[in-house]
Amino acid sequence: MMIDLNDKVALVTGAASAGGLGFATAKKMAEQGARIFLTDIDETSVLERAEDLQKMGFEARAMAHDVTDEAAWKDVMGSVINTYGKLDILVNNAGIAVLGMIKDITKADWDKQLKVNLDSVYLGCKAGLDQMSQQGNGGSIINLSSVAGLIGVPGTAAYAASKGGVRLFTKSIALEYAAENIRVNSVHPGMIWTDMQKVAIADNKEQYDLITAAIPMKRMGEPEDIGSMIAFLASDDAKYITGAEFVVDGGMVAQ
Known part of the structure; x- marks a missing residue:
């Protein structure tokens, strides 16, 4: 199936990393004909x-x-x-991971995690929904959650709270705007081989082996795997899909 995004305009946040999910998504949508607007707090890299x-x-x-x-x-x-x-597609991808056991997570850590991962999605959706509603031609919003927004993972309490919030926030606003043909869905990546992941595991091969052993497909995903799912949800091929969650994790949460 060839995804068609010709004449679509897409805004993708958190797209500064060449090996990250945001840029992989932007590239995939551009390949399908979309015009892309990238943003990130890192101005030099996103340019x-x-x-x-x-x-x-x-x-x-x-x-x-x-x-x-x-x-x-x-x-x-x-x-x-x-x-x-105009704006046809909004991908709320920007986010950070504040990891640690709850006894070690400070209030400042907690606030920063929810501000970047959850408040930003609220603000982005408010802005995107308002614009798409004014245009009157529908649209597609894809919010990045995580498998940690679906299952418990030790050491991710703040991160999981933010991503779980994204999941149900997405469903609620999808219902509010369904009659306007503005579709809102969430994507839940598992372990993906991003630049951030490479840095985290570079000096700890044992950790990498343990992680991949726990994935039924016995390998981490690639950023393009997420980009492909998002491009599909952004397209008219997904015109009857809203308020749904899509897990791209090599089978992790099916266990």
């Missing part, structure tokens, strides 16, 4: 990612963006509309 897409022959722009700042969302949305005239 480089837009240049990467341009060198591949795709239409792409980028700008700095603090996803926890409501005013910044207004600026970004204004830039998207000024550049492309």
Whole structure:
């Protein structure tokens, strides 16, 4: 099945890392014909990612963006509309992982985790839904959650709370906007071989072996695996899908 995103305009947050989920998603959607607007708090790197897409022959722009700042969302949305005239797809990908056992998680840690991973999705959805509603042509919003938003994982209490929140927030607003044909779904990656994952495991081969042994498919996923799922949900092939959750994890949560 060839996914068709021709004439679609997509905004992807957290897209500065060349080996991350955001950029993999942006590239996959660009390959299917979408025009891409990338954002990240790391301005230098996200501008480089837009240049990467341009060198591949795709239409792409980028700008700095603090996803926890409501005013910044207004600026970004204004830039998207000024550049492309509309917004069809929003991917709320930006996030961080504050890991640690609950006894070691400070209130500041907790607040930072929820602010970046959950407040940002609320702000992004508010901005995206308002724009799509004004346009009156429907749209697709994809929020990045995690398998940690579905099952308990020791040492992820704050992270899991944020990702579990994303899951049910997504379902609630999907129902609120279903009649307007604005679809809202969540994607739940398992262990994915991103730049962040590579750094974490570089000096600990034993940890990598233990992790992969626990995955039924016996390997980590690639960022493109997530990008492909998101591109599908962004497309008209998924026109009857909303309020749903999609797990891309090599079978982890099926155990």
